[in-house]
Amino acid sequence: MSERLPVVFLVDVDDTLLDNDHIQNDLREHLEREFGATCRDRYWKILEALFEELGYRDYLGALQRYRIEHPTDIRLLGMSSYLVDYPFADRLYPGALEVLNRLRTWGQTVILRMAMWSFNRVRSSALESTKPSGDMYSSTFTRRRH
Numbered sequence: 001m002s003e004r005l006p007v008v009f010l011v012d013v014d015d016t017l018l019d020n021d022h023i024q025n026d027l028r029e030h031l032e033r034e035f036g037a038t039c040r041d042r043y044w045k046i047l048e049a050l051f052e053e054l055g056y057r058d059y060l061g062a063l064q065r066y067r068i069e070h071p072t073d074i075r076l077l078g079m080s081s082y083l084v085d086y087p088f089a090d091r092l093y094p095g096a097l098e099v100l101n102r103l104r105t106w107g108q109t110v111i112l113r114m115a116m117w118s119f120n121r122v123r124s125s126a127l128e129s130t131k132p133s134g135d136m137y138s139s140t141f142t143r144r145r146h
Contacts, residue, residue, distance in 0.1 A: 007107030017096045017111070018088060020057075027059070030082055035075065042066065059083055 014020050031040035047062040054061075060083055067076050103109045 009103045009107055009109045010112055011100065011103070011109060012112045017092060017100075019091045019093055022091050023086070023088070026086070027083075031079070034078065034082075039066075042069075 011017065028040055028044070031043055043062055043066050046065045047057060047059065050058045050062050050065070060080065063076065063079055063083065067073070070076065100109055100111075
């Protein structure tokens, strides 16, 4: 008889625990309201190009590239604050934390985060601020396209 291996659940943050579509809609609306449709469209074009290049959505990286194109627009400093202060905990799917707690009863649970490290720490604070009881592991990884 073979030995039973431990169970490990790998749970992705994006569109599994966090509602990315809602986050992106909020960002689009904020960009248009604060900076106009032209700025929103240009930022989104940069964001999509970075996604193709990196394999993940780098919101702050896209803002940095946009700032290179518009170095005198000081309003963009407010945009980085918007991203860093965004209420990610409010965008958790209903029941996400309960699912994590349930998985923990069956095996080790690892939360996977795929994104830029600095922004990832902000996004993950949504989970940490409402963290289920007990130990939870997290791992950040990046995927590069060759």
